[in-house]
Amino acid sequence: MLEATNTPSKTEEPAAPVNAALAAEARIARIAVTVFPLLVVVAGVLGFLIPDLFKPMGVAVPYLLGVIMFCMGLTLTPPDFASVARRPWAVALGIVAHYVIMPGAGWLIAVLLQLPPELAVGLILVGCAPSGTASNVMAFLAKGDVALSVAVASVSTLIAPLVTPALTLFLAGSFLHIEAGAMVMDIVKTVLLPVIAGLLARLFLSKLVAKVLPALPWASAVVISLIVAIVVAGSAGKIVAAGAIVFLAVVLHNGFGLGLGYLAGKLGRLDDKARRALAFEVGMQNSGLAATLATAHFSPLAALPSAVFSVWHNISGAVVAAWLARRPLKD
Secondary structure (H helix, E strand, C coil), X not given: CCHHHCCHHHCCCCCCCCCHHHHHHHHHHHHHHHHHHHHHHHHHHHHHHCHHHHHHHHHHHHHHHHHHHHHHHHHCCHHHHHHHHHCHHHHHHHHHHXXXXXXXXXXXXXXXXXXXXXXXHHHHHHHHCCECCCHHHHHHHCCCCHHHHHHHHXXXXXXXXXXXXXXXXXXXXXXXXXXXXXHHHHHHHHHHHHHHHHHHHHHHCHHHHHHHHHHHHHHHHHHHHHXXXXXXXXXXXXXXXXXXXXXXXXXXXXXXXXXXXXXHHHHCCXXXXXXXXXXXXXXXXXXXXXXXXXXXXXXXCCCHHHHHHHXXXXXHHHHHHHHHHCCCCCC
16 A cells, blocks of 8 residues: 555546655556566566475565555555545445455356365455455556545455455365464454554654655565565476466456456446446455465465466556556546
8 A cells, every 4th residue: 555545536636646755656656566567477487487495485474464564554544544434335335345256256266167176265265355455556546536445455454354264264165174263363463463563653653654655565566576486486386287277267356356346336326436446446355365374274276376366466457557547537
């Protein structure tokens, strides 16, 4: 999440921040979103080609995810949560759409493609994860409703310790044994506590945090790329056999999310800016969390859909954001 995304949504043109600092941060956001997919692709290739370099780092994945979540917490402000109270219907619609469409689509695709149990659980787990950390940046670039995007992403992350394990148990329990209780604790430690710590740091160390905000997109991009390299390295031996079917599953999963997320906003009679925001909030997942949980509770192979999703949803998100940015708002 980026501080630059919090203000533009209040204007007609989110691409025009109100001061020089926000303008600089917006430029950094655009560069980061452009370079990010390339970093993730390079990391995945390196993990596949030299797995022995990254495999020993597997124990560090939960801590790396904690760093990403801490950075997310640093970007949150009280007005982000106030927007939930101002627009409860839109936020509630985004949360329900996110936690219904993506888990359901993951299960349906796993069944239709007859994925092996580990891959099926991995794909469903991606669908049950909260919104992706770059979703509000994509909404910003697409001239979407960034305040709504931030609100949905924040709430989906905060309720993930309860919702993600429950949905995973319900949808993936028939494929593999699910330890939902242990998963709850892992999400609390790697997601909820770091986000709260970042939020508190933002409240009590605001001047210091303001200085590091422009660097947060790059920090998150580098850490997520490292997680992808580690996850790919863990299943490098099986990627050749499973790579094609996993890629197809992930492309379908992400495509359903982006398209149905926009449609959910339309059915909910939200304006075009809000629909664009929901497209990314539904279609982009916290694949780093899914990879961490899959590695810890199942196997490196189960984490493969998360690694592929990390690559693909940033590429597709950037492309869709660029396409939407060139289309006039309908309202």
